[in-house]
Amino acid sequence: MDLGVVLQNTAxxxxxxxxxxxxxxxxxxxxxxxxxxxxxxxxxxxxxAILQATRxxxxxxxxxxPLTRDWTVTAxxxxxxxxxxxxxxxxxxxxxxxxxxxxxGKPSTLAxxxxxxxxxxxxxxxxxxxxxxxxxxxxxARPTNEANRTQVWVAAYGPKALQLTGEVADGFILQLADPDxxxxxxxxxxxxxxxxxxxxxxxxxxxxAPAYVTDGGDAGLEHARAQCRWFGGMVGNHVADLVGRYxxxxxxxxxxxxxxxxxxxxxxxxxxxxxNTHADFVPDEIVDRFCVLGSPTExxxxxxxxxxxxxxxxxxxxxxxxxxxxxxxxxDSVMPYLDDAGAAVVPGP
Numbered sequence: 001m002d003l004g005v006v007l008q009n010t011a012x013x014x015x016x017x018x019x020x021x022x023x024x025x026x027x028x029x030x031x032x033x034x035x036x037x038x039x040x041x042x043x044x045x046x047x048x049a050i051l052q053a054t055r056x057x058x059x060x061x062x063x064x065x066p067l068t069r070d071w072t073v074t075a076x077x078x079x080x081x082x083x084x085x086x087x088x089x090x091x092x093x094x095x096x097x098x099x100x101x102x103x104x105g106k107p108s109t110l111a112x113x114x115x116x117x118x119x120x121x122x123x124x125x126x127x128x129x130x131x132x133x134x135x136x137x138x139x140x141a142r143p144t145n146e147a148n149r150t151q152v153w154v155a156a157y158g159p160k161a162l163q164l165t166g167e168v169a170d171g172f173i174l175q176l177a178d179p180d181x182x183x184x185x186x187x188x189x190x191x192x193x194x195x196x197x198x199x200x201x202x203x204x205x206x207x208x209a210p211a212y213v214t215d216g217g218d219a220g221l222e223h224a225r226a227q228c229r230w231f232g233g234m235v236g237n238h239v240a241d242l243v244g245r246y247x248x249x250x251x252x253x254x255x256x257x258x259x260x261x262x263x264x265x266x267x268x269x270x271x272x273x274x275x276n277t278h279a280d281f282v283p284d285e286i287v288d289r290f291c292v293l294g295s296p297t298e299x300x301x302x303x304x305x306x307x308x309x310x311x312x313x314x315x316x317x318x319x320x321x322x323x324x325x326x327x328x329x330x331x332d333s334v335m336p337y338l339d340d341a342g343a344a345v346v347p348g349p
Contacts, residue, residue, distance in 0.1 A: 001307050001338060003330065004030030004315035006062050006208055009040035013049065016041075019323060020050040024057045026331035030090070032062035032208070032315055036098040044077045051085040058088050062173065062208060062315065063155045065096030066108050066116035072131070075123035078150050079141040082124070087148035091120055092173050094155035097234075107241065110164050117152045117168050125149040153206060158242045159188065159251055166192025171204035176235055176290040177314075179305040181256050182207055186309055207306050208315035209291050212322060213329035216295040224293040225284055226274075227320035232286045233279030236260045259286045274320055292316075296333035303338070 005023045007016050020031040031050055033043045047059040059081075064074060078089045093116065095107035108116075122129035126141035144150070153171030156162045165172045166189040174185050190200035210228040214220030239260050242252050259282065287293070292302045292314075303314060318326060 001303065001311060002029045002313040003335065004028055004032055004058075004206075004208075004313055005327065006032045006034075006315050006317045006319075008034050008319055009043050009046050011041055013041055013046050016046055017049045017053050019318070019327075020057060020059070021053045022324065023327055024054045026327050027335050028327070028330075029056070030058045030060075030313065030315060032060055032092065034098075035061035035064040036102065037068065038102045039098060044081070047081060047089070048084070051081060051088055056088070058090050060090035061092050062175075063092035063094040065094060065099055066112050067096050067105060068099045068103070071116045071119045072123060072136070075120045076138060078120070078124035079126065079138055082144070082150060083141065087144060087150065089124075089150045090171075091124065091150060091152045092155060093117065093120070093152060094173075095161070110160055113154070113161075114164055114168055117154065121150070121152045121170075151204070153204065156189075157185070157239070157252075157256070158245065162188040163192040165189050166194075166198070166200075166203060167196040169203065171206060171312075173206045173208060175208050176231075177207050177209035177292050177302060177306065178255065178289040179302070179309065181253060182306060182309050182311065184253055186311075190310075201310075204312045205310055206313040206315055207311050209317060210320065211292040211299065211314075211316040211318075211326055211330075212320055213296060213299060213326050213333070214294055216298075221293060224291075224320075225287045227322070228274075228291045228293065228317075229282050229287050230274055230276040230279045230319070231317065232259070232282030232290055233276050235290060236279075236282070255289075259283060296329060299330070299334050300337055303334070 005028050007019055009016055023031060033046065034040055035043050043061055050057060050059050078091060081089050095113055100107060119129050119131050123138060126138065126143035128135050128137035151170035153173050154165040154169040155173040155175060156165045162185055172189045174182055186205055189203060193200040193203050210231050212224035212228055214224050239257055246252055292299055306314060
C-alpha cells in the first residue's frame, strides 16, 4: 500500500513545498493538494516547486473539476510538468465542490465529468483527441507509454458516479476511511469496471482521510477529534447532494447519509479548517469512522482493513496542528510494520 499526504495550498507556498519534501524523505510517495483557487494558492505553480524539491514524489490535485478550468489548460499543465520533471503527475478529478460553489456554481454533470476524463488523459499524455468537433493535440508533448502515463483518478460517492469511475477512470478516490463504506463503494466500482469489459483490478483504489496519531489516551483522542471534525462537514456537502438526488432511501448506505440530519448549511470560508463551526453537527462516531485516529497500533489495524478491501493507497489529510508529528509517527511506527505484501502487521510490546 502506498502512502500519500494531502496538503492545502495555504500561503506561504514554501511551507507546502517543505512539507512535501519532508514527506518524501519519510517514505511517502504522493503529495496531493486541494484545488480551490479562491480559497488557496494556485496548485500547479506549487507542484512545479515540489517536483523541483523532490526526486520521486508524484503530485496532483485532490481534486480538480471540469468547470473552473478549461480541460485543455488542465491537460497542458500536466504535460508541461511531465516534460520538465518526468512522469510524476496524477490527476484527481470530481464534479466540483468548493472551487465551484465559491463562485455560486453547481457541480458538473456526470456526462461532463466523463468527457473531461478522456480529454485530459489523452492530451496530458501527448495523444490526439476529438474535442469540440475537431482533432487536437499538443505538438510539443511526446506520447507516453503505458507505464509512464499520467493517470486520471475520479473522486465519487454516489451510485452513478461510482459506475462512471469503474467504466472510465484509472483510479477511484474515496474521501473517507470508513471500512464499511469503502467496501460498498469499491464493490460498486469494480463491478462497473467488469461490466464495461475492463479488468477490475486495473482500477486503482485510494482512500483519503485525516490521520492523527495520539498516545492512546482519552485526552489525546478528544483533541484529535476536535482537529479533524471539519472533515465530516466537508464530506457532508457531498452527502447532502446524494440525498437530494437519490433520497434518504435511494440505495446509498445509511452509514453515509444518516449523520447529516442535523446539518444546517455550510460556510465555504471555513472549508477544510480546524474549528469550522458548520461541522458542529458531526458526532464523534462519524469522526472516528471517517478519519483514522488513535495510537499507531490503531492506525495499523485500520490500514489492514483497508488493504484487505483492495486499497492501493492511503492518503493522509494533514489539515491539523500535528502535520510533521503525524508524518514522523507514520515513518517510525506505521511504515516499518507494513510488510512487502502491504498488509499491516501490528507491532508487539
